[in-house]
Amino acid sequence: MADPSFHRTTRQREVIIEELRASHEHPTAAELYQSVRRRVPNISLGTVYRNLDLLSQAGMIRKLDAAGGEARFDGNLEPHDHLRCVRCGAVSDAGRTPVALPQDPPACGYRLFGYRLEFIGICPGCWDATHLTKAQGSTDNVEG
Amino acid sequence: MADPSFHRTTRQREVIIEELRASHEHPTAAELYQSVRRRVPNISLGTVYRNLDLLSQAGMIRKLDAAGGEARFDGNLEPHDHLRCVRCGAVSDAGRTPVALPQDPPACGYRLFGYRLEFIGICPGCWDATHLTKAQGSTDNVEG
């Protein structure tokens, strides 16, 4: 968990990066595992996790948050924001909305170097589902 | 997980809300469990989880994300942003930085109703630790 300086180039690692870069769906570790498995059939889930961890610490991929649930990963390093569906947890890309870092943090004392902006809403699929069937209202509380 | 209309008033529930409202530290479920336990000694962790879930679905508290790790909870319903320490995971309050919701979502089709803004950085404590001892560089990748 410490010095991330030197890394070997293994087939597993290459394919993991490729698949993640190719996907725009912000896959979970398990999802990525499935797609990588098609090209490296006997890769193990543990290896996927180990590499995702390594790569995100090396700054080669981004790790997204998810409350209690599964982490999602993003191969797109361009600064950009996300749209998250409160209903199904899907994450879509959005452009970058510029936000100025707080310059005069009264007493926060934090060294800031970035921000994470996520728009909260309901994705088209879930919206339709809700408005066709009289669906249930399981909308975990939203911040905003 | 559905109809959040009617809830009873139990001592456990009251204390959970009170402790959460009183804390400005965005405690995890386990941390909250500890502080509630001082007033309701034989409450169970399961009850804490059940209530946190209920309350957040009722909109009475906020549930914060945490990648892979523990969820944190916020009793402050005022719209506000957060400062998150990449090193230790601590979460502090920040004011509200106004951000306009994307008005012309080209093809996103999302129904948006809020956003979540988190400034990423290193908290005073971790910063000091890093600069006193030649600490390790475990900085999970940051978004922004």
Add this chain to the structure above:
DNA sequence: ATGGCTGCAAACAGTTTGCATGCCC
């Protein structure tokens, strides 16, 4: 009294880790 709520503990899901072996440098 009635059914939502609780404590307890077992079950789960996602993630991490130890170990022996394999393969990149």
Add this chain to the structure above:
DNA sequence: GGGCATGCAAACTGTTTGCAGCCAT
């Protein structure tokens, strides 16, 4: 050849859930 990386599986952590009894309404 040396040591990082892998596959496998067990271990862990955080969270959820089934059940029998309790208590607010």
